Amino acid sequence: MDAYLVIAGLITVAVITPGPNNFIVLERAHFGGWRAAAPAIMGIVAGTQLLLLVIWLGVGALITQDPRLQVLLTFAGAGYLCWLGLQVIWRSFATTREGRAPTRVAFTSFGGMVLFQFLNPKSWVLVLTATAAVSGGLSASADLAALALVFLVVPGGCLMLWAFMGMGLTRFLAEPRRKQWFDRLMGGLLVVSAIMLFV
Numbered sequence: 001m002d003a004y005l006v007i008a009g010l011i012t013v014a015v016i017t018p019g020p021n022n023f024i025v026l027e028r029a030h031f032g033g034w035r036a037a038a039p040a041i042m043g044i045v046a047g048t049q050l051l052l053l054v055i056w057l058g059v060g061a062l063i064t065q066d067p068r069l070q071v072l073l074t075f076a077g078a079g080y081l082c083w084l085g086l087q088v089i090w091r092s093f094a095t096t097r098e099g100r101a102p103t104r105v106a107f108t109s110f111g112g113m114v115l116f117q118f119l120n121p122k123s124w125v126l127v128l129t130a131t132a133a134v135s136g137g138l139s140a141s142a143d144l145a146a147l148a149l150v151f152l153v154v155p156g157g158c159l160m161l162w163a164f165m166g167m168g169l170t171r172f173l174a175e176p177r178r179k180q181w182f183d184r185l186m187g188g189l190l191v192v193s194a195i196m197l198f199v
Helices: 002-016 020-056 059-065 067-098 110-119 121-134 140-168 176-196
Strands: none
Touching: 002 020, 002 121, 002 140, 020 059, 020 067, 020 110, 020 121, 020 140, 020 176, 059 067, 059 121, 067 110, 067 121, 067 176, 121 140
């Protein structure tokens, strides 16, 4: 049980602190409220669950042992984040020119966020660390079920907090100029997150 408490604490710190998933949820919640943020949150949680299953079945070991696959994963994840960030920045400039923003940023849907968890090295490291820490503590199926529960509850709760923060910004960002700068900041943070994948 101690191992699961430590893992839950590690996951909480990793998920509550700013990162690409959080920025996407924050931006989606601000742009379209809970209705826009919920698919992204569910995609992140579902993607993490699938990643946990893939790693538990041993596929993760193949990727972590091949440096070429690790580099490919990093480049794919960074490219995805850059694309999302540039879309958000483009939207802020489109708002400036046309007086309104396009309705959504592509690839932040449920499916896009599931896919991103497989391209996000931070997700791989977190799930690999968690599985290594608890394997052998209970039966294999009990360990997997307990980890799946932790990866459901902790990230889901933390991402909902980010969504509520995004919705809370709505009044402050009602003024169009503030909204434009907010979008540029969020886009820039996604691009910086992409760069950080290489650090």
